[in-house]
Each structure stands twice: as structure tokens, then as C-alpha cells.
Amino acid sequence: MLRPAPRRGNEPVTCSESEAYMNASVSTKGAQSTGELDVEDRSISVTMLDTHTDELTKSLESDWIHNPSRFLWLLLFSAIAECVTTCYTPEIRIFSINVSATALNLVGCFLDGMFHSLENSAKEMSCSVTREFRSAYLGVLTSYSFLVDHARDLSEKTFFYGYFYILLSLIGGCLSFSCGRLLTRSFLKLPIAPKAYNAISPILQPNYVPIAIVFICLTILRATFGPEGFVRDPKDTQFIGTFKVHDGQELILGIFMSCSAILWSEHIYDRLQGTRFLSVDWSSLSCNALSCFLLYGTYTAKIYFPDLIEHNLLMLKFVSSFCGSLSCLSACITHMSVLWMDGKYLTAVLNFVSQTCVAFAFINLLLSPN
Numbered sequence: 001m002l003r004p005a006p007r008r009g010n011e012p013v014t015c016s017e018s019e020a021y022m023n024a025s026v027s028t029k030g031a032q033s034t035g036e037l038d039v040e041d042r043s044i045s046v047t048m049l050d051t052h053t054d055e056l057t058k059s060l061e062s063d064w065i066h067n068p069s070r071f072l073w074l075l076l077f078s079a080i081a082e083c084v085t086t087c088y089t090p091e092i093r094i095f096s097i098n099v100s101a102t103a104l105n106l107v108g109c110f111l112d113g114m115f116h117s118l119e120n121s122a123k124e125m126s127c128s129v130t131r132e133f134r135s136a137y138l139g140v141l142t143s144y145s146f147l148v149d150h151a152r153d154l155s156e157k158t159f160f161y162g163y164f165y166i167l168l169s170l171i172g173g174c175l176s177f178s179c180g181r182l183l184t185r186s187f188l189k190l191p192i193a194p195k196a197y198n199a200i201s202p203i204l205q206p207n208y209v210p211i212a213i214v215f216i217c218l219t220i221l222r223a224t225f226g227p228e229g230f231v232r233d234p235k236d237t238q239f240i241g242t243f244k245v246h247d248g249q250e251l252i253l254g255i256f257m258s259c260s261a262i263l264w265s266e267h268i269y270d271r272l273q274g275t276r277f278l279s280v281d282w283s284s285l286s287c288n289a290l291s292c293f294l295l296y297g298t299y300t301a302k303i304y305f306p307d308l309i310e311h312n313l314l315m316l317k318f319v320s321s322f323c324g325s326l327s328c329l330s331a332c333i334t335h336m337s338v339l340w341m342d343g344k345y346l347t348a349v350l351n352f353v354s355q356t357c358v359a360f361a362f363i364n365l366l367l368s369p370n
Contacts, residue, residue, distance in 0.1 A: 073132035074266065075259050076212045081140035082258040082321065083219040086233040086251060096157060098150055100234035101143070102169065105329060108142035109173040112330045113180025113337070118188070129208060134330070139265060140258045143324030144332070145291040146235045148359050152366040153238060166359045170352065173333040178341070216255075224248030235320045237295075240302070245313050253313065254321040261325035269328075279347040280354050284332040288355065291327035292362040295319055299366055 085104060092099040115130050147169055155162030187193055204211075223230050224247070231247040233254065265287050272283040298319055302309035309315050332355050339348035 070132065071263070072209075073129050074136040074262055076209065076216075077129075077133055077136035078140050078259045078262045078325065079216045079255045080212055081137045082255045083216060083251070085141060085235065086231050086254055087219055087223065089232075089234055091232050091234050096154065097165075098234060101146055101150065104234070105142045105147065105169060106172055106176045108138045108330045109176040109333045110180040111141075112138050112334050113177035113182075114184045116177075116334060116338075117181040117184035135266065136262050138330040139262055139328065140321075140325045142327075142329040143235055143320075144288040144327035144329040144359075145295045145323040146237075146320070147329065148292050148362045148366070149237050149295055149319070151359065151363050155363060155367055162363050163360060166356060166363070170333070170356060170359075173329065174337045174340070174352075177333050177337040181337075181341075220248060220251060223251040233320050235324055236316060237319045240310060240312065240316045240319065250313060250317065253317045257317045257321035258325040261322045265326050265328060279350055281332065281335045281351055284328040284335060285354055285358065287326055287328040288332065289358050291323040292358065294323050294326070296362055296365050298323075 089100055089104065092103075112134055115134055119130055147166060151162035151165045153162075154165050226247070228247060231250045231254075233250075268287055268290070269283045272286060298309065298315060302315075332351070336348050336351045336355070339345075339351065
């Protein structure tokens with residue numbers, strides 16, 4: 001079974017059961033052999049044990065980061081999420097609000113709360129690819145750059161609507177995460193939970209890869225050779241324009257963009273993991289700011305080079321798939337929600353304000369050329 005990868009959001013990495021048992025045996029061996037250790041000797045032994053555990057955790061994390069299996073799962077989940085969002089999500093708009101894409105953001109945060117609770121509440125029921133699911137699948141399913149772009153569309157009609165949309169979406173994401181976490185914790189307390197896991201796990205775990213590949217291939221074949229209108233990405237930006245393209249071509253390009261963006265996002269997270277200045281999660285903030293900066297660059301290029309940007313499939317998928325997957329909406333929502341639930345209210349509010357300020361700043365930039 002694959003060892004879990006580091007999570008987005010700079011969350012701590014846990015050891016497997018065998019490694020935890022080894023660490024526990026190391027900590028108790030000295031106490032069993034000599035029962036007359038003084039306080040100073042015990043402090044030294046605990047310090048040495050903590051150092052050993054930290055080194056072991058870093059070694060395990062480093063090994064998994066460079067494990068090719070990790071990238072396989074990231075690519076598979078990214079492709080699956082792109083298929084789900086562009087082919088199997090109905091397009092719904094109510095009063096100029098993109099309900100479909102907004103719902104995807106909220107559902108993604110809800111799922112993140114469920115899997116986050118599963119990992120931390122029941123280690124024996126934690127799936128080996130849960131963290132890749134959270135990083136890749138939910139990274140593609142949710143989109144911070146869409147949040148900003150759609151807020152710009154709303155602000156063009158009524159100035160304050162876009163800013164209210166940002167605030168309500170972020171607060172709604174935190175509430176969705178909390179609901180998912182609470183629901184999963186309640187389910188795990190039921191006696192049926194371990195039995196259900198033990199019944200389903202032996203069937204699904206050996207077949208993850210075949211099921212994923214078959215699903216992706218069937219979706220691509222349906223988009224390529226089936227009737228038109230199968231591919232309809234609800235996160236497609238409006239300023240590129242409306243035009244007709246081949247469904248298979250759009251889906252394949254979207255999968256490529258999403259997979260590339262997830263790998264870049266993971267690279268940024270690995271570089272900035274653990275960075276804390278003023279208690280802000282700079283890893284997710286950097287990914288979100290970069291995705292919005294690329295969105296702003298494309299929007300500005302459209303003003304000066306309209307023939308190059310408008311009705312261009314490459315630019316359309318770059319904004320919706322690449323920028324959307326590069327952003328880390330579910331990760332920043334998780335980080336803020338966990339801080340709040342742990343009683344670190346000031347830090348949670350500071351992270352919320354930082355994410356909100358970045359969104360407000362780019363809304364103003366996107367509105368300024370007009």
C-alpha cells in the first residue's frame with residue numbers, strides 16, 4: 001500500500017502503525033531497563049526521541065515527495081476531476097450567478113472536511129491515496145481564480161455584488177468544511193463504520209488505477225465520438241467569448257492544463273511548506289495570488305491583443321483549467337477552518353483577511369481597465 005503524501009495546507013505528516021509502534025518502543029525501552037532515571041535524564045531521553053521522530057518524519061516525507069507513485073495519483077485524480085467538472089456538471093445560472101461553479105467550490109470544501117476528518121479521526125480507516133485526492137481532485141474541483149473572475153462579472157453590473165460574493169463564498173466554504181467534518185465524525189462513531197470500511201476497502205483499493213483509467217478513457221471517447229454539447233465547463237470565463245469547438249479537443253486540452261497546474265501547485269507547496277510569517281499560510285496564498293495574476297495577465301492581453309485572446313480555445317482552458325487548478329481554494333479553507341476549530345481565532349481571522357484582501361485587490365485590477 002502506498003504511503004500517504006504530505007497534505008496541502010502545511011498539515012503535519014503522520015507515521016504508519018508500524019512506525020508509531022517502533023517509536024513507542026524506543027520511548028519505553030529505557031524506562032523498562034532502569035526504573036530509577038531522574039528528571040534530567042528523562043528530559044534528555046525525551047529530547048533525543050523527539051529529534052529522532054522529527055528526522056524520521058522528514059525522511060518519510062522526502063521519500064514520498066520523490067516517489068513516482070505520488071505523481072501517478074495526482075495526475076489520475078486531476079484528470080478525473082476535469083472530466084467530472086466539464087462533462088458531468090450541469091450548467092445552472094440564477095440572476096447572473098454561476099450556480100454550478102459556485103456549488104462545485106462549496107461541495108469541494110465539504111468533501112475536504114470529510115476526508116480531513118477521516119484521516120485524523122480513524123487512522124485504521126484512512127485510505128492510502130486520501131491526501132492525493134484532496135490535493136489533486138479537490139484542487140481541480142475548486143477554483144479561487146474563478147471566484148475572483150466571477151466576482152468581477154458581478155461587480156460590472158452592481159459594484160458591491162462581487163465583494164459580497166467573495167465574502168459569502170469564503171464563509172460558505174468554511175461552513176461546508178465544518179459540516180463535512182462533523183458529519184464524518186458522527187459517522188465514525190457508529191459501530192457500522194469499521195465494518196463498512198472493511199467490506200469496501202478490499203474491493204476498491206486494488207482497483208483504484210484500473211477504475212480511474214477506464215472512467216477517463218470512456219469520457220474522452222464519449223466527448224470525441226459522441227453527440228456535441230457533452231463538454232460544458234461551468235468555470236469557463238466570459239471575457240474570452242463564446243465559440244464552438246470540438247468536445248474531445250476541449251476535454252483533452254483541459255485535462256492537460258489541469259494536470260500541469262496541479263504539479264506546479266504541488267511544487268510551490270513543497271517549496272513554501274512550513275513558511276510562517278505573521279501566522280499566514282503563504283503556500284496557499286501564493287498559489288491563489290499567482291493564479292489571479294495569470295488571470296489578470298490574460299485579461300489585460302485581451303484588451304491590447306483581442307484577436308489573439310478572444311475565441312481562442314488555448315486561452316479559454318488556460319484561464320478556467322490551468323489557473324483554476326493552480327489555485328488552492330479548498331486548502332486555504334481547510335487551514336482557516338482548522339485554526340478556528342482549534343480555538344486559534346485571531347490566526348484564523350488573519351488568514352481569512354489575507355485571502356479576502358488578495359481577492360479584493362485583483363477584482364479592482366480586473367475592473368480598472370474598464
